[in-house]
Amino acid sequence: MIPLIANLLNTEALQLMIHRIHGEMEQIKQSLSTCQHCGESLPEGCAKLKAGGLFKGDARCWHTMNRVRLSNFVSKTCQ
Secondary structure, eight states, rough: OOOHEEEEEEEHHHHHHHHHHHHTHHHHHHHHOOOOOTTOOOOTGGGTSSSOOOOOOOOOOHHHHHHHHHHHHHHHHTT
């Protein structure tokens, strides 16, 4: 495939994904509810009280769990 066409296809796919997720954002936020550790509403949680969250690094912290999950995903997909 010609690199320019492949790049356009990737860009279009990304735009469609962003548009779809943006449309579902309210439903996603409602399904998150509150953090079981700090009790703050998600996805902001305690990060709205302190950059990185009050419990940054704590294994029970929602933000820490998602940072680890994303890090593991990136590590596996970039190998």
